[in-house]
Amino acid sequence: MVIRSPFLFIMFLRFSILSSMAFMYHMVSQFKSKINTMVTNSRKVKITCGNDEFVVKGVVFDKDGVLTGGFDLWKQIFSLYMKVASQKGLCVEKVAIDLFGVDEDPSIAPLSLCTMEEAKCLLAAAIWLMHKIDWATCRKLSQEIVEEAQRVISPEMVYSPLPGAKELFTLLSQHVPVAIATSDSRSNVEEMFKFWQVELPIIVSAEDVKRGKPFPDMLLKVSSLMGIPCEDLVVFGDSLGDVQMAHSAGAKAVAVGIRIPEADSWVQSLLEVSVEVLE
Template identity: 25%
Template sequence: MSHPAAPGPTEPASNQPAPTLAVRAVLFDMDGTLVDSTAIVEQVWLEFAERYGLDYNEILRTSHGVQAGDTVRRYAPAGADIESLTAELGEMERARTDGVIALPGAEALLEALPADAIALVTSADRILADIRMRAAGLTMPATTVTAEAVTRGKPHPEGYLKAAALLGAEPADVVVFEDAPAGIAAARAAGMRTVVVGDAGGELEPGMWRIPDYSAVTVTAVKDDDGGHLITLTL
C-alpha cells in the first residue's frame, strides 16, 4: 500500500502548517524521549566517573542513548570487570526513580495510537524500562525491544528493524521518535523517518523533524485494506 510522500525536513515557522506524517507504525525510544530521567542518569555516570577519575562530561557526551555496557566497556580502566560494573550501575539506576516524569503529551499520544502499531525500542534492559515507564505513569507498549533483545545496541539499527518486523511494517512506513544522537543514527540507518524530541539531536536532514515535546502532536488512525493501520501524525 502506497502512502503520501513525507515532506522534507523542517522546523516550521509559526506561520507554516505543521508537518503531517502518514505511517503504519510508530516507534519510541524511552529515556529523554518518553521519560525524563536525566537527573538519575547523570548522577549514576557522575559516580562512575569520580570512582575511576574519568572525564564526566565526555562520558555524558557519548553515553546518552547507548547501552550502559557499551559505555562501561569504552571508559572503564584496563582490567576492570565490565559485567560486574555494568550490573552495579544497572542496580543503581533501578533503585532511583525520584524525579522520573513523562514528557508533556506523551501519555495522551500513547493512548491515542493503536496498541498493535507501536513499540518501545530502548537501550535499557526490560527491568529498568518497566521501572521507568511505571514511575512516569506510562503504559508499557505490548511490543518492546530492550537491551537483552539485540546483539548490537544503538547506533546500530538492529533494534529499530526488529521492532518494525514485529509490527509487520516496512521501514519506509515507520516513524521513530528519538532524542539522542546514537538513537537518531540508528533510526536513520534503519531507513525510518525520524522525529527528534528536544534539542540534543544536532542538525536535521531530509526525513527528519523536531518537536519540543508531544503537547501539540495530534493523531488519527484508521484500519486500512490490509488489516493494519494508517496513522496520520500532525506535528
C-alpha cells in the same frame, strides 16, 4: 475399510462429520485472525510535528530523553556514580567526565547513548586510567559502583513520564501498533510501563539484536514484530543514533527536545505532536 455393523457405521459417520466441522472451524479462525491482523496493520495515523506531517502505520519511541528522563537525568545518575566512587577512595571524576561526554552535545555523547554494560566499561576505564590497578579489579569496582548507586535511585526519578509522553503513547496505542526501541535493558522498560500502569507494547532492546543504534537492526526487528514495513514507521528519538537507525532502515525520524539536522522534523516536547486517525 468395510463397516458391516449399522451401529459402528453411524458412529464412524458422526466422528467423520465432527472431525470435518472441527477442521473447518480451525481454518475459519485462522483466516479471521489473518484478516484482523491485516486490518490492524492497514490503519494509518497522520502525525503532525510543527509544519511537518507523517502518515504512518506504526510508531516507535526511544525511551530515555523521549518518554522519560533525558540528559539531565543521566547527569544526576553520573553524579551518583562519582559520589560512590569517591566513597571507595577512587578519584575518577575528571577523566570520567571526558569518557562519558558529560559536557558534550547530548545527541552524540556516550552518557545519553551507551548501554548499561558500556557505561560499566567506561567507568572501569576511568578507574584504570586514574589508578592503574588490574583490569579485573577495575571491572569489579565498576559493577559495585553502579549497583550501589542504583539502590538510591527511586522509580519516580527514572520512570516519571516527560510532558505529553504518556498521553501521546496511550492515544497512539489505541489506533496503531506502538513499540519501544532502546539501548536500555528490557527489564527497565518493563518497570517503566509498570510504573506508568500501561500495558506493555512491543519492546526491542540492545539485548535483542547483535548491533544496536545507529544500525537498523532494532527497527528491522520492530518492523518484523509489527508486520509493518519500515517505510510506514516513524521514530521519535533524542539522539543522532536514533535518526541514523531510522533512516538506515527506511523510516522517518523526529527529534525530541533537541535539534538534529539529519532528522525529518523536531519538537521541543511530545506536547507539540498532534494525531489524526485515518481509516
